[in-house]
Amino acid sequence: MKKKYAIGVDVGGSHISVLSMDMEKETILKNGKSCCVVDNTASAIEILNSWKDALGKSISDIGQNDLVGIGIAMPGPFDYTNGVALFTKDVNKFENLYGVNVAVELKKVLDLPDNVPIRFVNDATAFAIGDAWKGKSSNSKRTIAITLGTGLGVAFIESGIPVLERNDVPPKGCLYHLPYKDSIANDYFCTGWFVNEYAKRTGKSAHGVKEIARQTDANPELIEIFNEFGASLAEFLSLWIQRFNADCLVLGGNIARAFELFGPAFSSVLERRSIDIKIQLSNQMESSAMMGSARLMNEDFWKQIQPLLPLM
Incomplete structure (x- = not known):
């Protein structure tokens, strides 16, 4: 059976917001939104576990076998191509994630197989993509x-x-x-x-x-x-x-x-x-960023976005 559900994520300075989308119908799933508070000064593993709590519920509701992948709208500085956090002390958030490959570590805490993609895009760009798509x-x-x-x-x-x-x-x-x-x-x-x-x-x-x-x-x-x-x-x-x-x-x-x-x-x-x-x-406000990041799971769209990631 073809996988058809994607998770879109918006990482804010003090929270993580998540929604689940049916990529065939291009609609948000009923009761598919959630939000969790995150302490951006916490240790790397504490931050990752906070994100795990929000994502885990959505994955459980969808079922891992039907999950196309996860798109994440992330503020900079961030290596969007490789999924590595570059937050420094002067950014005043998530500095303990500096140098962490978020894609790799999230897969570990979520117990996701390697073939489930986790893709990243700048948060402002994700907002614009989501609005241009459905706004x-x-x-x-x-x-x-x-x-x-x-x-x-x-x-x-x-x-x-x-x-x-x-x-x-x-x-x-x-x-x-x-x-x-x-x-x-x-x-x-x-x-x-x-x-x-x-x-x-x-x-x-x-x-x-x-x-x-x-x-x-x-x-x-x-x-x-x-x-x-x-x-x-x-x-x-x-x-x-x-x-x-x-x-x-x-x-x-x-x-x-x-x-x-x-x-x-x-x-x-x-x-x-x-x-x-x-x-x-x-x-759509914040939902635009989540929808924009979920759209990264559309392969035709991803082929157009992927070459732009090093420029973000």
């Missing part, structure tokens, strides 16, 4: 997918395939490291920027964007934080939207949930620059 950008030719959270994730997608090396995209298809104002983009388009701005303006501390957004009704002056963020993000993205000739911009990540607050300023800057692009909030 709001599925009918677009050229999409820029943005994930806004602890950092800035970006992927350029043409006809469903990431573009990483071309004169109309930045090197490796990444924007987070590019200069912006007096630092780099990643320092401005992230949760940390909101928290710092909130502290400057109020003298108080906040844990995240959601907490700040809740206070805007009682304190309308806080809207200025979102206006500044939206205008700056549009200013920064404008060049790349035009250069890539994108017809769709997809936003995901926790900050994207506050689009109603920063969206007006964002759209206004694009309008002033005569940039006409469809702006979409992901309807």
